Amino acid sequence: MSQIDQLKYKYARLNVLEKVIVINVIIFLLALILNPIVPSVFKWLRLQSDFYDVLYKPWTIFTHGFVHFGLFHMIFNMLWLYLLGRIFMNLFNPKMALNIYFLGIIVGGLAFLFGYNVFSSFFTGNAYLIGASGGVSALLIFISAYLPDKDIRFFTFNLKLWWIAAAFVVFDIIGLFGYNAGGSLAHLGGALLGFIYAKQLEKGNDIGAGFGRFMDSIASWFKPNNKSNLKTVHKRKSKVAGYDKKEFNELNTQKKVDSILDKISKSGYDSLTKEEKDFLFRAGK
Numbered sequence: 001m002s003q004i005d006q007l008k009y010k011y012a013r014l015n016v017l018e019k020v021i022v023i024n025v026i027i028f029l030l031a032l033i034l035n036p037i038v039p040s041v042f043k044w045l046r047l048q049s050d051f052y053d054v055l056y057k058p059w060t061i062f063t064h065g066f067v068h069f070g071l072f073h074m075i076f077n078m079l080w081l082y083l084l085g086r087i088f089m090n091l092f093n094p095k096m097a098l099n100i101y102f103l104g105i106i107v108g109g110l111a112f113l114f115g116y117n118v119f120s121s122f123f124t125g126n127a128y129l130i131g132a133s134g135g136v137s138a139l140l141i142f143i144s145a146y147l148p149d150k151d152i153r154f155f156t157f158n159l160k161l162w163w164i165a166a167a168f169v170v171f172d173i174i175g176l177f178g179y180n181a182g183g184s185l186a187h188l189g190g191a192l193l194g195f196i197y198a199k200q201l202e203k204g205n206d207i208g209a210g211f212g213r214f215m216d217s218i219a220s221w222f223k224p225n226n227k228s229n230l231k232t233v234h235k236r237k238s239k240v241a242g243y244d245k246k247e248f249n250e251l252n253t254q255k256k257v258d259s260i261l262d263k264i265s266k267s268g269y270d271s272l273t274k275e276e277k278d279f280l281f282r283a284g285k
Contacts, residue, residue, distance in 0.1 A: 016094040017084075017085035017098075017101065020098075020132075023066065024078055028068055044060075045060060045063040045064060047128060047130070049126060049129075054113060061109045061110070064105070064131070065135055066132070067131070069131065080136045080140065087147075087161075096206070098212070098215070099209075099212045100139055101139055102135060104138025104189075104190035108129075108186035110189060111134075111185045111186055111188060111190075112185045112186045115181070116182065123182070127181075133183060135190060137172075137188075138190040138197070141194035144162040145194065147255070147259070148160075165191075168187070173188070257283050
């Protein structure tokens, strides 16, 4: 097996978010190589604050998420994406991970445009947005809102993931008054998307399903058509997060039960709220 075949094999074994990390690293390295030769090439990928520029280059609402300012910027985003991906993939399917991540980038970009064009007296100057922070923020807040009792290991002790998420949101609100106000707008836009996504998913509504189908239709343009002319008719089942309704409800119930039992093991039964006690009683029937 050649080295190229080995690389292809290793890439195929990565989960979808790890593949996104690889793509980001490759684009970053290309930026280092090409920027001295063609310094204007990445102006066609970054998102400008000028609304009319976006009308001229609409793809930048998406492509800005694959361009990073510097090595530390890229490493910070990709490290968080890797850590969050390890948590996320244990609960949900790959398509939902991509939906939240890419919608976070898009909504973060829209928040950036909204701030600079609606509140132009506050957010002044001709700025531009690059980086995957909107997508990373969306995943972080989604997991924190959906799994509020989730712990993350930090050196020798555990931290609640929502503590970290809350700290990020506070820093970004403060950042609206700093030099990277555009980046903070994108982070908060992604965070809002992640929070709404989580709360809707708890109700059984996968708000990213339509976006996922749209991305699938685009991806199908680049795939060879090996289908026969024979049509296959099948009944389409309603799914949430890659599961049918019954499977999702069972998963969601088990997730809540596990969270309550974890709380009991740490703080005792008396620490539960009335709603948690009632839910545990109903789940035990």
